[in-house]
Amino acid sequence: MKNVLLLLFVLCCQMVIGQEKSNAKLFLEKFKAHEGKYYEGKIVAGGREGDGFTGQRLLMQVMSYDDREVKIPFYVGEDKSRTWVLTYSNHKITLKHDHRHEDGSADAITFYGGTASNEGWDNLQSFPADEETCRLIDYGCQNVWWITMEDGKFTYNLRRIGSDRFFSVEFDLTKPVTSDFKPW
Numbered sequence: 001m002k003n004v005l006l007l008l009f010v011l012c013c014q015m016v017i018g019q020e021k022s023n024a025k026l027f028l029e030k031f032k033a034h035e036g037k038y039y040e041g042k043i044v045a046g047g048r049e050g051d052g053f054t055g056q057r058l059l060m061q062v063m064s065y066d067d068r069e070v071k072i073p074f075y076v077g078e079d080k081s082r083t084w085v086l087t088y089s090n091h092k093i094t095l096k097h098d099h100r101h102e103d104g105s106a107d108a109i110t111f112y113g114g115t116a117s118n119e120g121w122d123n124l125q126s127f128p129a130d131e132e133t134c135r136l137i138d139y140g141c142q143n144v145w146w147i148t149m150e151d152g153k154f155t156y157n158l159r160r161i162g163s164d165r166f167f168s169v170e171f172d173l174t175k176p177v178t179s180d181f182k183p184w
Contacts, residue, residue, distance in 0.1 A: 022091040026122035030149045031070045031086075034062040038179040039154065039171040046158075046167035052076065053169075059179060060154065060171050071098075073183040074156070080184045081107065084156065086125075086147075092116045095127040095145055100184040112136050113145065123150040149173075 021029075041058035048054060056077035063083070064071045072084040083098040094115040099107035114127035126146040134141035142161040148154070152174040158167045 022119040023122045024088060024091055024093045024116065024119040024125065025067075027120065027125055027149065028067070028070060028086060028088050028093060030122075031062050031065045031072075034173060035065040037062055037176040038181070039173055039175065040177050041154075041169045041171035044155070044168045044170045046165070052079075053167075058169055058171075059177070059181065061179070061181065063183070073181070075179075075181050075183075080181055083183050084147075085113075091119045093120070093125050093127075095125070095147070098183075102184050104184055109136060112140055114143075124148045 038059055038061045041060060043053055043058070053076055056079075057075075059075040061073045061075070062070065063073055068088050070086040072086070073080065074082040074084060076082070081100050081102075083100075085096045085098050087094045087096070092115055094113065096111045096113040099110040101107060112129070112133040114130040114133060116125050116127055120126060124146060126144065129141050129143040133143065139160070142163070144159050144161060146157045146159075148157075152172065154171040154173055156169050159165070
């Protein structure tokens with residue numbers, strides 16, 4: 001009986017030790033090497049004159065990283081109002097958009113986004129709009145966002161289902177730049 005219990009104990013320990021990290025966790029961990037760094041970006045799809053993005057300097061900063069949350073301010077020209085917040089829980093990642101006014105107060109439309117429906121891939125996570133987003137932004141209910149991190153590039157993407165709305169911005173993670181920007 002003691003041998004059986006010992007064998008069960010050893011097998012359980014091997015199962016716990018042998019568990020691999022989820023793809024979502026592996027994805028989130030990719031940000032660790034970039035903490036504190038800034039990267040320039042460019043619109044690769046969906047940009048048009050007068051949209052508030054085209055012609056502006058696009059800059060992302062991996063402002064903070066821990067094993068549960070990453071905060072990535074997205075600066076557009078001198079506008080420091082946007083931060084992408086990635087949160088890890090139950091082998092899934094949630095993307096929220098934190099929008100602030102210049103005085104630091106929350107915008108009326110903030111913390112919209114969604115949670116991945118599964119653990120995704122270690123280089124791509126997809127976020128369909130959640131119920132909170134649907135209540136906050138009527139047209140936002142059709143949004144799907146996805147973020148990729150591979151081949152030295154970070155992309156943020158938005159597709160509005162049922163429309164021709166598609167926006168994609170790409171950042172070169174091999175070339176950090178200097179900036180002293182901080183979000184509002």
